[in-house]
Amino acid sequence: AQSVAQPEDQVNVAEGNPLTVKCTYSVSGNPYLFWYVQYPNRGLQFLLKYITGDNLVKGSYGFEAEFNKSQTSFHLKKPSALVSDSALYFCAVRPLDSNYQLIWGAGTKLIIKP
Amino acid sequence: GAGVSQSPRYKVTKRGQDVALRCDPISGHVSLYWYRQALGQGPEFLTYFNYEAQQDKSGLPNDRFSAERPEGSISTLTIQRTEQRDSAMYRCASSLEEGVGGTDTQYFGPGTRLTVL
Numbered sequence: 001a002q003s004v005a006q007p008e009d010q011v012n013v014a015e016g017n018p019l020t021v022k023c024t025y026s027v028s029g030n031p032y033l034f035w036y037v038q039y040p041n042r043g044l045q046f047l048l049k050y051i052t053g054d055n056l057v058k059g060s061y062g063f064e065a066e067f068n069k070s071q072t073s074f075h076l077k078k079p080s081a082l083v084s085d086s087a088l089y090f091c092a093v094r095p096l097d098s099n100y101q102l103i104w105g106a107g108t109k110l111i112i113k114p
Numbered sequence: 115g116a117g118v119s120q121s122p123r124y125k126v127t128k129r130g131q132d133v134a135l136r137c138d139p140i141s142g143h144v145s146l147y148w149y150r151q152a153l154g155q156g157p158e159f160l161t162y163f164n165y166e167a168q169q170d171k172s173g174l175p176n177d178r179f180s181a182e183r184p185e186g187s188i189s190t191l192t193i194q195r196t197e198q199r200d201s202a203m204y205r206c207a208s209s210l211e212e213g214v215g216g217t218d219t220q221y222f223g224p225g226t227r228l229t230v231l
Contacts, residue, residue, distance in 0.1 A: 004156075032217060043118070044157070044205065044222035051217045090156050100145065100170075100209070102220065104156025 002027045004093050006105035013081045013112050021076040021108045023091030031093045033074040034102065035065055038088040047089075050074060061085070081112045118223035120206050126229045127196055135191045135226045139208030146189050147207040147220060148181055157205055163189060196230045203227050 004025045013019045025031065035047040048059025055067045065076045076089060091105040119138045127133050139146050145164055149157035159173040165186040174180070178196075183189040193200055207220040 034219070036222070041224075043224040044207075046219050046221060049217070049219060092156070100147065100162055100218075100220075101159060102157075104158075106156055107154065 002095060002103055004091055004103050004105040006091055006108045008108050010109040010111065013110070015083055015112050015114050016080055019078050019081045019085070019110065019112070021089050021110060022073070023075060023105055024071070024073045025093045026072065027093050027095045027103065029096045030069065031095045033065070033067060034092040034094070035059065035063070035074075035076050036090045036092060038090065038107070044090065047076070083112045083114055086110055086112045118206055118208050118221055120223040120226050122226060123224060124227045126231065128231050129197060130195055132192065132194045133196055133228065135204050135228070137189045137191070137206030137223060139187065139189070139206070140221060142210070143208035144211045145209040145218070146183055148189070148191050149205040149207065151203045151205055151225070160191070198230045201228055201230045
């Protein structure tokens with residue numbers, strides 16, 4: 001079965017430190033990869049996506065993600081965390097045999113401490 | 115509009131009642147999606163529209179759930195004879211067009227929090 005794993009339920013980072021939120025997937029072929037963020041009482045917001053090309057993708061709010069084909073991973077990163085980055089982060093994958101269906105991870109709660 | 119809007123934002127209803135949840139997609143977006151999201155989990159696909167055509171309803175859990183998008187814009191998700199297990203956040207998303215090699219980004223609304231007592 002196709003799946004997306006976010007192995008950490010919660011990640012704690014001190015403000016100013018780099019952050020990484022992990023995502024690995026088990027999907028046939030080379031899927032398209034997405035990161036979304038959910039702030040309290042707000043909808044899911046698109047952060048970035050990988051389609052093809054450079055393995056390092058830059059997105060909104062200073063976030064970036066690195067696609068690693070051999071490890072089937074798409075980890076979200078930011079060089080210097082802000083308290084305002086505290087939110088719930090979701091990784092999603094679209095298999096190539098689907099033009100709209102997304103497979104979602106369970107989410108990772110990111111807490112940035114001042 | 116600036117983004118996807120949904121109404122109501124919160125809905126509390128009694129078991130057995132029908133509810134209708136509304137989604138207004140981003141203007142010009144062809145594709146519309148409904149998801150259900152339980153607390154602490156990722157969204158679960160319910161159904162997908164391309165213009166007014168319901169292309170995929172495989173995620174609808176049972177025949178109490180239905181959705182329509184009669185004019186290819188606003189969509190309504192209806193749950194008949196609600197049950198407590200229907201309580202969840204219902205999210206709508208839209209994207210500019212179908213396919214395009216699957217690269218299209220889905221943009222989400224704020225969701226409707228449904229509570230069935």
